[in-house]
Amino acid sequence: MGKKLTKRSEDYSKWYNELVVKADLAENSGVRGCMVIKPYGFAIWEKMQAGLDKMFKETGHENAYFPLFIPKSYLSKEASHVEGFAKECAVVTHYRLKNAEDGSGIIVDPEAKLEEELIVRPTSETIIWDTYRKWVQSYRDLPLLINQWANVVRWEMRTRLFLRTAEFLWQEGHTAHATEKEAIAEAEQMMNVYADFAQNHMAVPVIKGVKTESERFAGAVETYCIEALMQDGKALQAGTSHFLGQNFAKAFDVKFANKEGQKEYVWATSWGVSTRLMGALVMTHSDDNGLVLPPKLAPIQVVIVPIYKGLEQLETISEKVMPFVKELREKGISVKYDDRDTQKPGFKFNEYELKGVPIRLAIGKRDMENGTFEVARRDTLEKTTVPMDDVISKIEFLLEDIQKNIYQKALDYRKEHITEVETYDEFKKVLEEKGGFISAHWDGTPETEELIKQETKATIRCIPLDSRDEEGKCIVTGKSSSKRVLFAKAY
CATH class of the missing domain: 3.40.50.800 (Anticodon-binding domain)
Known part of the structure; x- marks a missing residue:
């Protein structure tokens, strides 16, 4: 099997990269930033898919499929959404190749320029909401509960197998509702589905919370998340669920006739997890000898x-x-x-x-x-x-005992690595020497959040849902704060 793995204590990043390749999960491809998921790795992903898909269907969702290509004009319709993804978009400008006249090889045919450029989907809100306009007419058409298993492309400059690649696999749910209350309940429900899957299938303990305004999904009113802690003390966002308000319904004119016959805009959600979960699985449980897989997801038990x-x-x-x-x-x-x-x-x-x-x-x-x-x-x-x-x-x-044991081991690690601090100096010391989640008071302003990020590379991972009201003072500005938030360095 070749030389032994680098020890986690020596170089955690190198250990991870070696393990993913040596355990036959994935490898880099001939396309920069894209990976080949090998059969053993894909078998684990298939088990994840099957588990999640069952949970989606049990909560009333159906699968569909939408185009890979999105007209550029669609992305322009929701301003904050396009701003969030503009720098990561791959753009198709031509539809044909031809042989060069000088015999030097194949070139793009300049005569085959598209009238409108197409974006390779970074996420599907825009193409789906353009479609929903045709599907939703009356309150009888709601709720519309659709999920898609697909690939997406986000042009990442620094890539890493499973954790960050230019193309990755995922599922994305997109739902439409008659009321704000129903849509919020849906977004919260799907966050809970993700947490259930992470903890009971992946044996990965997670913290449920909401993102700060600056960390929200582009175009969302509220982003719910599950945050996991890896063995090197860094956090990993394992899944997100977004309450989108009526932003996309208004941008794409998706209205329904209510029971009184009046036209209203629908309320929306979207939610997704990706092959990044494979990275979470590797980094939560594995050791210096190789992978440690939870029996529920192991291709060979x-x-x-x-x-x-x-x-x-x-x-x-x-x-x-x-x-x-x-x-x-x-x-x-x-x-x-x-x-x-x-x-x-x-x-x-x-x-x-x-x-x-x-x-x-x-x-x-x-x-x-x-x-x-x-x-x-x-x-x-x-x-x-x-x-x-x-x-x-x-x-x-x-099989049952191993599943429970590796979950408990990860939970014990996380408990040991949630540290409450009262001062900025204490915050920086813990971040440098111990890592993990740091529970601290924050004054609620994006300016303070950005300052901490620039000075320490730590971000607010979430405002935990179970965070109790607790009067305190912001570790940076000394301004009043009503509850603690969780900071960490993250993948």
């Missing part, structure tokens, strides 16, 4: 490695093992029996440890004689000898 000499011994072990494989699969547990004769057991052990497979079973001649399996769990690296009669129930127990 159990791997069985036979230890044998000669084909005859392998056949005997295989006959004994296959009924266990069948029973596990019938229980919905994904299992791999690795009887490759091209690699030694030690290599396989290292490979599955690196790939974060939650449970590894090994069985050799002596195990056959004793009627046992060696069972190793990935999260703690503990090994136990388990009688064959008990191994199925042991695996079922371990």
Whole structure:
């Protein structure tokens, strides 16, 4: 499997980059800033998709698909929205290539210029709200609850696999409602869906909150978010849900006739998570030996490695093992029996440890004689000898226990890394020496927020929803503050 990973304590960034590549999750592509998601990485993403998609449908949402290209004029209709994305947009100007007359190769045909440039979608609010104008006529058409699984392009200059790439995969929900109250309830509901998924599927504890005005989504009235904390003490925004008010409805003239027959603008939300969740998964749980995957998202939950000499011994072990494989699969547990004769057991052990497979079973001649399996769990690296009669129930127990254990470990880390401070000097000291979330009073002004960001690189991650009222003074200006907010350096 090549040389060992760089230790997290030595260079966390290098450790992350090496792990994503060595564990076969993704790699850089021939297109600058874009990644290739490899089969093992995509299998994890498919499990994320399946879990989220089920939750969306359980809350009444349907999937649809909208164009990749957006006419430039659409983006101009909502001023704050276009301002938020203008610097990241990829623009299509021509629709044809041709061979150069001097034989030097293929060139853009200057005669094939588009009448109106097309933007490769950075997000789909504008094209979707242009469509909703045709779909919404009456209160009977509402609420309109649509989700899209798609790719988007935001022209990033500094890219990093999963965390920040020019093209990435995501889902984006876009809903229309008859009342402001319904739309706000929808935005809050989807934030809670994301939090539920992060905690119960990804085993990643998150803090629910709202963004400050300067950190809001472009065009939103309110942005709800879930914030996670990585092992290096940096925060990662794991999902956002936006209450858009009537901004897009007015920009695209989306009205409905209410029960009294009067025309009103609809109220809107949008919400999304992306392949950035893959980065969160890696950085929350993994260790110096490789990935640590929560069983609910692991492509392979159990791997069985036979230890044998000669084909005859392998056949005997295989006959004994296959009924266990069948029973596990019938229980919905994904299992791999690795009887490759091209690699030694030690290599396989290292490979599955690196790939974060939650449970590894090994069985050799002596195990056959004793009627046992060696069972190793990935999260703690503990090994136990388990009688064959008990191994199925042991695996079922371990899958649940590993899921709970890695969540608790991440939660304990976060609890240890939320620090309350009262002064700016204390703030800077904690940020430099300890990291994590810093709970501090802020005077509510964008000027103070920007000053802290410029001087320390820390941003307000959120105003926590469970933040209690607490009178205090801003750590920078000394002005009064009614509640604490959470600061951190972030990805």
